[in-house]
Amino acid sequence: MGGRLSKADRLAKRRSAMIDKQIEEDFRQRKRECTVLLLGSSGSGKSTIMRQMVIANQGGFSACERVEWRPVIYWNVLESAQAVLVYLRKIGLGSHCEVLNQALLNNLPKFQLEMLKGPAVLPAEITEAIHWVWKTTGDHFGDLYPQDSTRYFLDEVLRIGQGGYLPSETDVLKARWKASAIQEVKLTMGLLSIRMVGVSGQFSERKRWIHCFESATSIVFCTAMSDYDQVLLAERTQNRMLESLVLFESVINSRWFRRTSIVLLLTKIDVFKNKLPKVPLEFYFPEYTGGSDINKAVKFILWKFMQANRARLSVYPHIASLHDLTTIRLIFAAVKETILQNALKDSGIL
Ligand SMILES: Nc1nc2c(ncn2[C@@H]2O[C@H](COP(=O)(O)OP(=O)(O)OP(=O)(O)O)[C@@H](O)[C@H]2O)c(=O)[nH]1
Numbered sequence: 001m002g003g004r005l006s007k008a009d010r011l012a013k014r015r016s017a018m019i020d021k022q023i024e025e026d027f028r029q030r031k032r033e034c035t036v037l038l039l040g041s042s043g044s045g046k047s048t049i050m051r052q053m054v055i056a057n058q059g060g061f062s063a064c065e066r067v068e069w070r071p072v073i074y075w076n077v078l079e080s081a082q083a084v085l086v087y088l089r090k091i092g093l094g095s096h097c098e099v100l101n102q103a104l105l106n107n108l109p110k111f112q113l114e115m116l117k118g119p120a121v122l123p124a125e126i127t128e129a130i131h132w133v134w135k136t137t138g139d140h141f142g143d144l145y146p147q148d149s150t151r152y153f154l155d156e157v158l159r160i161g162q163g164g165y166l167p168s169e170t171d172v173l174k175a176r177w178k179a180s181a182i183q184e185v186k187l188t189m190g191l192l193s194i195r196m197v198g199v200s201g202q203f204s205e206r207k208r209w210i211h212c213f214e215s216a217t218s219i220v221f222c223t224a225m226s227d228y229d230q231v232l233l234a235e236r237t238q239n240r241m242l243e244s245l246v247l248f249e250s251v252i253n254s255r256w257f258r259r260t261s262i263v264l265l266l267t268k269i270d271v272f273k274n275k276l277p278k279v280p281l282e283f284y285f286p287e288y289t290g291g292s293d294i295n296k297a298v299k300f301i302l303w304k305f306m307q308a309n310r311a312r313l314s315v316y317p318h319i320a321s322l323h324d325l326t327t328i329r330l331i332f333a334a335v336k337e338t339i340l341q342n343a344l345k346d347s348g349i350l
Pocket residue numbers: 040041042043044045046047048049147148149173174175176177178179199200201202222267268269270271320321322323
């Protein structure tokens with residue numbers, strides 16, 4: 001009797017084997033999944049990287065997705081225009097503001113209401129006034145822009161203000177949107193599926209970071225090189241690059257990442273290159289002695305960050321202009337390679 005199984009027993013055994021197989025498969029699948037955490041202070045380029053990843057891996061944004069960016073881009077245009085007004089008043093060109101002030105006064109409340117209800121078009125009076133003010137006063141601004149995409153959106157205002165405006169890929173890429181939530185995109189890279197998680201770098205949001213730490217297999221830490229002469233919005237005496245260094249130091253030496261390798265992405269090299277000859281780096285970092293030599297300046301900043309690596313983690317640095325589609329692909333290939341190697345090592349495949 002003992003050797004033979006009843007039909008019910010055989011079925012139960014088969015089911016149990018199937019469940020075991022499923023568990024094993026799930027486990028293998030989970031091992032092939034990895035979570036890349038994007039960290040860095042506000043404005044360092046985390047959201048831009050996520051959008052570039054979507055462009056590079058999923059063939060870009062569909063027309064439907066781009067339409068959804070329209071309100072954000074209108075908001076970017078209006079914010080850029082407000083910044084222009086503030087600056088013009090500051091330099092004594094307040095008289096140039098009148099046309100735009102009036103256009104905003106006449107149209108903004110109605111436009112805001114329309115935006116709440118559904119699709120709306122930037123009012124023509126506002127569009128034309130922004131275009132006129134920017135054309136007549138743009139030269140006075142030199143390199144002074146509160147955001148790096150300000151000039152772009154002001155230059156493009158006539159196209160953006162057209163009825164039926166569909167944001168281009170570049171518009172989406174350059175749009176500034178301070179999302180407070182944690183953002184996530186899923187991508188596949190070779191054998192692996194990657195969950196890329198971007199957190200907001202604003203102070204008020206940083207307490208949420210810790211919830212993402214546990215699941216991270218790789219870290220991409222972003223820092224904007226052009227921040228060396230900038231101060232924090234929240235605390236105007238605090239240099240942004242020093243603040244980013246402190247943040248990097250706390251991330252890299254934290255107990256959460258003892259086994260993690262880190263990609264250090266020095267962003268905004270394009271802005272940095274323009275700024276360096278006009279705004280001496282030594283003014284903000286007196287120990288720097290390389291003058292306006294771009295290579296020396298980049299090396300110095302990199303050295304500052306590498307010094308923070310007391311935990312001696314593997315740090316892979318890259319220098320990038322996140323809007324430059326040709327070089328960005330090379331950077332991504334290298335970053336992908338690092339992430340892939342780490343994930344394969346972690347899952348025991350390598
Ligand atoms: N010129 C230039 N602009 C950049 C670069 N990287 C990012 N930007 C712009 O800088 C602004 C801020 O970039 P985001 O990607 O939104 O920054 P973030 O790190 O997500 O910021 P938070 O969400 O506030 O934490 C956007 O307008 C970007 O288009 C770069 O390499 N060069």
